[in-house]
Amino acid sequence: MNYDLNQFAGQEDEKNATFKALRKLLTLIKDEHRTLMLAFLAILVYAGLVLLGPILIGRTVDQYIQTKQFDGVLRNAGILLVIYLFAFGTGYAQTRLMGGVGQRTLFKLRGAVFSKLQELPVAFFNQNKAGDLISRVNNDTDKLNLFFSQALMQFVSSLFFITGSSLFLLSINLPLGAAALVPALLLLVFTQATSAWVKRKNALNLRSTGDMSAEIQESLTNFKAIIAFNRRDYFRKRFDEANQDNYKTAVGAGLANNVYLPVYGISANLGQLVILTFGIYLIATDRFTIGLLVSFMSYVTNLYNNLRQLATLWSSFQVALAGWDRIAHLLALQSNLKTIDMPVPVASTSLLSFQQVSFGYPNGQEVLHDITFDLERGKTYALVGPTGGGKTTTASLIARLYDPTSGTIVLDGKDIRSYEASERTQKVGFILQEPFLFTGTVRDNILYSNEQYAGFSNEQLADVIHDANLDELLARFDDGLDTNVQTSGDAISLGQKQLIAFMRAVLRNPDLLILDEATANIDTITEKLLDDILRKLPEKTTRIIIAHRLNTIESADEIFFINAGQVTKAGSLNDAVDMLLHRKRVS
């Protein structure tokens, strides 16, 4: 399965894509319908009140100003003031309501994107850069927040104003109203024609922001190598290129986003010019009054101001849509490592059985070819072989970081795909060459994801550690269980990290314990200690040791030689040495 998110970028917009995306976008706020209804109501009242203004002013001109009845003028001014105060109140209410909707949607959306990231398989992270993903979680979701908290309601209010003003214009004088709307219709056609282009420009910009973020992340993660190899200039150049690209796409997006404003501005001016000329002609021929012309001009101004506002919002809508596309592609991805209901294919008494397993990494060549082997309970197995032969890949399949391309892996009598993740991780323990640690204490790290001892006091835990023969290892840490561990810092050596990973795996008491080059950074005396601990593990525990140093596999009951994606039984340690030297198959 292809998990590359950037494969979606630059795809041509399908027909009506904007409205489809809008519908999807609105599903994000479907839980907010009460607040939305209230906000809509507030905005409807607000628009209605504001639209009453011009007609009242027109009446005042015709009825009181031309007849010089100033008490009438004052009365209408008072009414107008009340109307505007109410309008202010409803306008404020809708801003408050929608601000909350925006923040809640952002909160939920970030949560959904983050949960999705937790759910996706290793292949997804192999194909996408962390920096780009961070940009999706932070930057793209924020674009949507801006849209929901500000733009959406302004959008709706502009639509109300445009509809209201148009109705007033047409009802006051049909031909004059129709003439005022012609430039507006042309604008709609223009907007429709340019929207896809504007969205594309914004999508390019968001993508290059993601690329830049990925570039920053890579250089921050590898800062030691960059300094040690004096590659700062190289990375600075790469960043400059990403920055340059981001600048160019930002200019492109800015240009696209601003294309509407001047066009809308000139249409507004044209509209007013038409009304003024046509209106004065109508007044001159006694078919219109000055007061009505004042109202009319006011509605036209209102109409075009809102169209202009719509233009600005339309670009912010396109930015939100482009951001939403990037998030929606991520949310739509499904893990291909779902737990599957399936009957046991072949009854097997072994703890683990590979049955004609082949595997290739996504977008890569086949790495393991038709592998079949069985591991019995309680035995120790060694996987040896040249670099790149497929040892770690075999271990990754046992941990179900990937599923085989073909064939079946049977764990404890059941297809490995039919286990829930919690049950599988309980059965299979892993100690990796580069263990993952979290910021906290040694205690936090060795109990990571181990519910069994979570509530234990340090004293109780010390007993458990003693029973598991781990106290000598714990003694290697100055403050014992309370020793601080920092993932980013180097306060703890790689060997110590491996010891923590070792204790963590042993305390989980798995049926199958895999050590992938797990003692590569440990001195020979400690290594002997680990060997002892491994020997004393409960009898049922099966151990798989992946090692380059052959002295570490002396205690193995059986040795498998993995080379070029093939697995062969090596027989004895000497056979394994022979195979490694000659890379040939025996038995």
Ligand SMILES: Nc1ncnc2c1ncn2[C@@H]1O[C@H](COP(=O)(O)OP(=O)(O)OP(=O)(O)O)[C@@H](O)[C@H]1O
């Ligand atoms: N994430 C990946 N994506 C694509 N190909 C990969 C990936 N990981 C490993 N490979 C390829 O799979 C093959 C087997 O690699 P693997 O890591 O299993 O070998 P190994 O025997 O464990 O080597 P080593 O002893 O160096 O750890 C190699 O050709 C490697 O290039």
